[in-house]
Amino acid sequence: FEITVSDPHKIGDAMSAHVVYKVHTKTSQPGFDSEEYSVRRRYRDFEWLFNQLASTHPGVVIPPMPEKQSLGRFQDDFVESRRFALEKYLRKISVHSLLQADDDFKIFLTSENFTIETRVRRPETSRGFFGVFGEVMSGSFSKYSETDEWFENRKDQLDALESQLRSLLKAIDTTIKQRKELAVAHGEFGQALRALGEAEASPQLARSFEIFSELQDHLRQLQERQASFDVKTFESTTDEYIRTIGSIKLTLTARVKAYQVWQADAAELHRKTSSYDRLRNQTRFRTDRTSQLQAEIGQLEIQTENHRHEFEDISTLIRAELERFDREKVLDFKESAEQFLSSMVDHQQKVIRLWEAYL
Template sequence: MAEDGKSSPPLFGDDDEDVAQSPEPEESVPIDTDTQKEEKGLFDDDDDAENGETKRDDTPPEKEPETTQAPLSSVSDEPKVSAGDDDSTAEADEPAKDEDEDDLDDEYTIEVSVSDPQKVGDGMNAYMTYQVKTQTNMPQFKSHKLAVRRRFSDFLALHAKLAEKPAYLGRIIPPAPEKSVLGMTKVKFSKEESSGSTDFIGKRKAILQRFLTRLSKHPVLRKDEDFQEFLEKTDDLPKAKGTSALSGAGFMRLVKNVGDAVSKMTSKMEESDSWFEEKQQQLDALDGHLKKLITGIDSLVTHRRDLSSATEAFGKTAALLGTVEEHEPLARAMSQLAEIEGKIDSLHQEQASKDFFIFGELIREYIGLIGGIKICFNQRVKLFHAWQSAQATLLKKRESETKMKATGKTEKLPDLEREIKDWEDKVDKGQKEFDDISKRIKDEVTRFESTRVKEFKSSLINYLETLMLTQRQLISHWESFLPEAKAIV
């Protein structure tokens, strides 16, 4: 997320300059090498401070197998089945909850806070650490109250571990916190806590807090062993490798490419589950409107900051005029006006910051979450194609078996029958994986929509309250100046 209060700051590096290149993680689903080369370009802007690159198994390929037909009826005596034509999706559109999930309002809770940022080292070797405090009654934790210190790269490493796990296919992984070479450069070389570095650290702390909070509220991800280790291991975590995070512009390009790839792949897939078609259209529309909204918010923030600068300049001019004015009541009024303008300048700055934090960062986070949903849709399409490929191979094996029996050449028949049995198992496994991820995605999207409404309502109310408070303060300042103006005679 943008952290310097600008629309799309050039974020492309961070505090882990000595991170080594990490080996590519083993992928649960094959990805075209052309796609890997293309995506490497998305990270090029972010590697000035690191040598490693974030790898994610679920990155969408540009090319997909041409096998797009639904399961062939000749494979077995069962009716033709296409994407979504299973018992779990052919009935109601309401998603079924996975058996391994708990409701968010069950008896177990976990509250995580990020605080006390500290600078370690000086110069280019400097980095920030944050205190992560946890209160929980979950039985797998060794204590109900925990406190550890983590550096920024530890947060990125946690995200990478979660994103790489095959068990989380179809899960919406919260977007990783962004890096900012500009912000961290100010922190690394500032001898004292300047306003710029303090503002950057405060924004980053809030982003890290949101990341951990979203993980802690997910009924499955909060039980992850790596998440637990992150929260309770008092020693330093193993050196993070390959934790290069996307800048704001890089992340937006990735989300766009994911969306385009999903659209292309879905068009090749015979989709008979109307739920997925409708959600794909809804998410595309929501994504587009949120991006327009963030553009408007960035413009508003820029406008308020320009107004703040103009107010400051006007106040200084009024102060200078008061020093040379010979008429004492008028000089006193001009001096007071300058003082009031200084207070109003501060109000404009504070409101610009609230515009950015309360609404802007929430919108950016949800654009990232929508990108995560599109990745889940992409994972489902890839599993569908893998299932279809297994169906096609099984059909060929059975055709070979029929020909072998017809010609009487049965010496290789036992081996072929074993192969057919293996491919039947693969087909059954492929269908189960496809059915499972379909149900899982429905549950994740339902949770996403419910949470989105609650969070947008809360942020909207909070934002309106800050606007009202700012206006009341403005009126109070002008009312305090009015008697001084009327005293001019």
């Protein structure tokens, strides 16, 4: 797959305004009628895809969506940041061995009648990242005491990692804010120098002020570009992994729910077995009732065993997903750090060349 999200533009009136994006896909995967597709999608379409994938693939860590935002959602910086995050979201799905062949993913990438097709498909049984995350945080799920030490340790590690990443994101945001403020200061300094030069009687001094003003404008542009690049490297990766941890926690709730279903069946099986034993021990018992209980117990035994296997399969899948998370985390942060450091070196070299040219 080669997927790009581009050309964001606002459509609709004040009450229904939203941003649509062009999703362009090139693929050589089997099952596609063409090698290239280009469709228009809005944010809620991306969210629909997340919900469908989470419903279809319990135990899989679905790549996280960028967060919703009401205020400033049409500002250029925010739209570009969301476009970039949505593109990474689709690319992560496209390289996942289980998700890349999903029918809903194919529909999302290719359908020209997306709204109609999504209406006739199965209902969204999952409330997705934001709906279920609210339930997790509010404690809507029944209490669950972890009995597997491996999962207990991983939960503690994830909580610690999330805390560390949030601290890092705060520091990165402060750095970007300071860089933007410095860009503004260079711009204001340049404007003041230009005004001073225009008021200067000496042509030679006026020219010096003009050149100094141009230098400040170049420095402003450099700071703005560096701030923008910082957003797309370190900040983007850090924010993405904070959201990925949220997605992992949602995946863990699928395991909890599978366990609760299994245990509910086991409890019901125990209750019916006890009823059957009591009935058998009575001097007079109804044959029709014992036959009914036997049938129900047989069905429950199969159902309980199936749900036990479901729980074990989801647990195994989550273990593999968390191992994949660990590998990708190292690679993604290594790449972001290298890009960040390379851009900083390049930035400083350009600053030095500007000052050398001026002097």
